[in-house]
Amino acid sequence: MSVPMFWREIPSRYNLSGSRCTMCGAYHYPARNICPKCRRSGKIEPYNFGGTGEVVTYTVVNTPAKRFEKYTPYILAIIKLDEGPKITAQLVCEPEDVKIGMRVRAVFRKMGESGERGIIYYGTKFVPA
Amino acid sequence: MREVAVVGVGCTRFGELWNRSLRDLVVEAGIEALEDCGVGGEEIDALFVGNMSSGQFTKQEHIGCLIADYAGLASFHIPSVRVEGACASGGLAMHQAFLAVASGYYDVVVAAGVEKMTDVSTEDATDALAAASDREWEGFAGATFPGLYAMIARLHMHRYGTTREQLALVSVKNHANAVHNPKAQYRRNVSVEDVLNSPIVADPLRVLDCSPITDGAAAVVLAPLDIASEYTDTPIRVKASACATSTISLHDREDITTLDATKEAAKRAYSMAHISPADVDIAEVHDCFTIAEICAIEDLGFCAKGEGGKMTEDGETEIGGKIPVNTSGGLKACGHPVGATGIKQIVEVVQQLRGEAGKRQVDGAELALTHNVGGSGGTAVVHILSR
Numbered sequence: 270m271s272v273p274m275f276w277r278e279i280p281s282r283y284n285l286s287g288s289r290c291t292m293c294g295a296y297h298y299p300a301r302n303i304c305p306k307c308r309r310s311g312k313i314e315p316y317n318f319g320g321t322g323e324v325v326t327y328t329v330v331n332t333p334a335k336r337f338e339k340y341t342p343y344i345l346a347i348i349k350l351d352e353g354p355k356i357t358a359q360l361v362c363e364p365e366d367v368k369i370g371m372r373v374r375a376v377f378r379k380m381g382e383s384g385e386r387g388i389i390y391y392g393t394k395f396v397p398a
Numbered sequence: 399m400r401e402v403a404v405v406g407v408g409c410t411r412f413g414e415l416w417n418r419s420l421r422d423l424v425v426e427a428g429i430e431a432l433e434d435c436g437v438g439g440e441e442i443d444a445l446f447v448g449n450m451s452s453g454q455f456t457k458q459e460h461i462g463c464l465i466a467d468y469a470g471l472a473s474f475h476i477p478s479v480r481v482e483g484a485c486a487s488g489g490l491a492m493h494q495a496f497l498a499v500a501s502g503y504y505d506v507v508v509a510a511g512v513e514k515m516t517d518v519s520t521e522d523a524t525d526a527l528a529a530a531s532d533r534e535w536e537g538f539a540g541a542t543f544p545g546l547y548a549m550i551a552r553l554h555m556h557r558y559g560t561t562r563e564q565l566a567l568v569s570v571k572n573h574a575n576a577v578h579n580p581k582a583q584y585r586r587n588v589s590v591e592d593v594l595n596s597p598i599v600a601d602p603l604r605v606l607d608c609s610p611i612t613d614g615a616a617a618v619v620l621a622p623l624d625i626a627s628e629y630t631d632t633p634i635r636v637k638a639s640a641c642a643t644s645t646i647s648l649h650d651r652e653d654i655t656t657l658d659a660t661k662e663a664a665k666r667a668y669s670m671a672h673i674s675p676a677d678v679d680i681a682e683v684h685d686c687f688t689i690a691e692i693c694a695i696e697d698l699g700f701c702a703k704g705e706g707g708k709m710t711e712d713g714e715t716e717i718g719g720k721i722p723v724n725t726s727g728g729l730k731a732c733g734h735p736v737g738a739t740g741i742k743q744i745v746e747v748v749q750q751l752r753g754e755a756g757k758r759q760v761d762g763a764e765l766a767l768t769h770n771v772g773g774s775g776g777t778a779v780v781h782i783l784s785r
Contacts, residue, residue, distance in 0.1 A: 328548035355649040
């Protein structure tokens with residue numbers, strides 16, 4: 270991921286900054302410019318998620334994506350945030366401790382780096398709450 | 399709208415074809431399709447080519463032009479358009495070709511699909527495929543396609559009691575079908591034990607749950623039904639061509655185990671063809687992973703939600719069963735050159751409906767369905783064909 274691609278989404282990646290539609294009350298992560306329910310009649314404002322939620326489903330990835338080789342095996346999960354939106358993120362715990370429905374909370378973690386001289390990617394992972 | 403028929407089909411062998419280039423492959427499939435129906439290059443009004451990512455796999459874009467050129471058609475200046483929708487690119491190319499003929503704008507149209515995937519390393523091919531998911535909000539977290547489908551599998555097993563063995567049986571069946579397909583990448587049987595003992599890719603999915611990296615191309619020739627008999631004695635009617643989209647990210651779906659795009663495309667296709675799922679004799683579905691075939695037979699309405707594993711275990715999707723699924727060997731065993739897959743599915747069902755499928759022939763097949771998916775279900779294309 271290039272520097273501008275990463276940089277412009279830093280608030281979302283570091284702090285779970287998303288959005289909320291004040292017309293229908295739906296929350297979005299990442300932020301959306303158009304509400305999927307109200308579309309152009311929606312009113313979007315920024316919203317910072319509390320960072321707590323539960324595990325909807327998960328897997329332990331043995332054949333990693335590029336740039337994740339040294340973290341392998343890693344736990345990839347879909348987390349349902351308490352405000353409603355779901356998010357794909359890694360879980361930091363032992364694979365045998367993960368259960369569907371388990372409560373989790375967000376933590377700030379290193380997500381990898383772009384070569385020896387490139388940027389270091391940080392972002393959000395989750396741990397058992 | 400005019401009625402549309404498939405008059406000619408062609409397909410290369412699928413596999414790791416290191417001595418063949420993208421242009422070699424698609425031209426071979428195209429020539430085979432043209433020779434199948436006796437159409438000359440000068441008769442082709444337009445060409446639609448499904449291709450996911452020639453840019454990432456071979457650093458070549460602009461392949462609409464490239465393919466028309468290397469098919470020897472440059473002097474005819476025919477319109478040639480590349481169509482992209484990740485692994486549904488082939489199905490979408492078929493949809494565009496169908497619309498072009500049905501509308502009356504063009505008469506003879508070629509729909510092709512091609513992917514040349516082995517010019518890059520497995521690692522780079524996997525990364526290219528990840529572009530079909532949401533790079534920024536799934537890929538950034540380390541999501542891979544096996545990882546995404548593994549999460550579907552995990553929840554399906556948790557919620558419906560689908561078993562690891564039932565997943566394996568999809569692979570076992572599709573390998574058994576591929577044994578009789580001379581174009582297939584893996585013409586050998588595997589056992590449930592082989593699947594369960596293969597290395598874990600993303601738990602609970604193992605290597606033998608996953609479709610492979612494949613080179614290959616396929617092509618079909620479409621014409622208006624009322625003049626189709628000029629080209630072939632066995633025109634196959636395209637009774638429906640429908641596609642639908644959903645969220646690009648798996649996590650944004652209301653239900654992680656349901657591909658809404660499949661349900662919606664199928665609903666539109668059944669309505670267009672005036673049939674119900676129970677009328678379908680054979681189906682080629684998008685089994686990029688074993689769990690994907692189980693979700694597909696549910697979302698297409700062949701069984702109730704949650705019963706795909708049992709339907710597979712009961713043998714209802716085998717050749718000789720209630721509705722044979724993936725007689726070609728599917729993506730799992732025939733191979734999955736992503737842009738070609740949607741067209742290969744059409745080729746397979748046309749051969750079945752003509753009664754030309756050899757040892758994998760389903761007796762009396764009259765109504766066939768194809769189902770092609772892009773990404774984790776962001777795009778789905780459904781076609782219904784009949785004798």
